[in-house]
Amino acid sequence: MRSSPARRLLPVRFRPPLPSRLASLLALVLLVGPLEGCATRMVRSPIIDRTGIQVDLVREVRGFTTRPRNFEHPAIISVERLKNILNAVEVETGVGKKGGSVVRQPAFHPEIVEMTARAVAEAFAEAGPDQEIGVQAIRKEMRLGVFHRKTLTSFLAYMKDGYLYLVLRRIDWPIPKKDEDDRLPEPRRDDRPMDFRVVSGEHLYYAGPQSLEIDWQDPVFRKPYRLPGTTRGSKRRRVILEQAPLPKSEREAGAGERIDIGDLSPEQLRALADLEEDRRQGRITEAAYQRAKRQLLRKR
Numbered sequence: 001m002r003s004s005p006a007r008r009l010l011p012v013r014f015r016p017p018l019p020s021r022l023a024s025l026l027a028l029v030l031l032v033g034p035l036e037g038c039a040t041r042m043v044r045s046p047i048i049d050r051t052g053i054q055v056d057l058v059r060e061v062r063g064f065t066t067r068p069r070n071f072e073h074p075a076i077i078s079v080e081r082l083k084n085i086l087n088a089v090e091v092e093t094g095v096g097k098k099g100g101s102v103v104r105q106p107a108f109h110p111e112i113v114e115m116t117a118r119a120v121a122e123a124f125a126e127a128g129p130d131q132e133i134g135v136q137a138i139r140k141e142m143r144l145g146v147f148h149r150k151t152l153t154s155f156l157a158y159m160k161d162g163y164l165y166l167v168l169r170r171i172d173w174p175i176p177k178k179d180e181d182d183r184l185p186e187p188r189r190d191d192r193p194m195d196f197r198v199v200s201g202e203h204l205y206y207a208g209p210q211s212l213e214i215d216w217q218d219p220v221f222r223k224p225y226r227l228p229g230t231t232r233g234s235k236r237r238r239v240i241l242e243q244a245p246l247p248k249s250e251r252e253a254g255a256g257e258r259i260d261i262g263d264l265s266p267e268q269l270r271a272l273a274d275l276e277e278d279r280r281q282g283r284i285t286e287a288a289y290q291r292a293k294r295q296l297l298r299k300r
Contacts, residue, residue: 040067044134044186047126052112052138053119054184057131058156066130072159073127077216082117084221085164085214090199090230091171104199104229107171108153112137120157132158134187139172150175154187161265164216165207170194197278201227206292208271209278264297271296 048055060067089107156167200206207213
């Protein structure tokens, strides 16, 4: 009897059960998905952590790629010049309250100016061209010789096109006692936790409701500098006028001024949009709007 030929044995490819294959596919999607259209995240590298002051170098990362920012870092700026700049920065609160009062005050309490200037000067010397500086300055407030509370002043800083930019976020913000031992809120571009506006003027130009573009290399900052109407280190209240008249000199200064929108930087366009919104919502007077607009669109 003729035996049947031996059956050829073929290698059998192992196929995992369906649930395992689905799990592997899901893991691949989760791995690849974020790389194609993931949101930008902020990566912070701490460089200074001292009593009362914390400073990070902050960069934007999408997937595994750092966003190019082309900042003028590292940069050398003296502590004394930074002190004069910080002492010149003022803010106003209560701007949106019609018929109420505005409080104008220094953005940086005198007690934190020295340590903040030293830390920022160090940070600029260490920062790379794609890193901005995130600062958290803490002040202990004393009453009758006894510790009463802590306050936080926080901001972002960077240099570009020959100007120093300050993006303020918290100004002497009372830290809740229950949060004093927790991680403090970091300054973020997409967050405006306090309602205040910067005071702009010559050498400290409007770059947004809470941002300044500062001509930091100007000789004026070799010594203490004050904006017109300065509080000289104290708080001051004034009554808000429903509609402050625009002075004739300012009307004439703005007459015939033509600006090509294509000449504006993305930062100027964003600041202009914020300014228009503030005027529409009645948060600033027409005089303040025209003055800030001229500073924003000025020819350099």
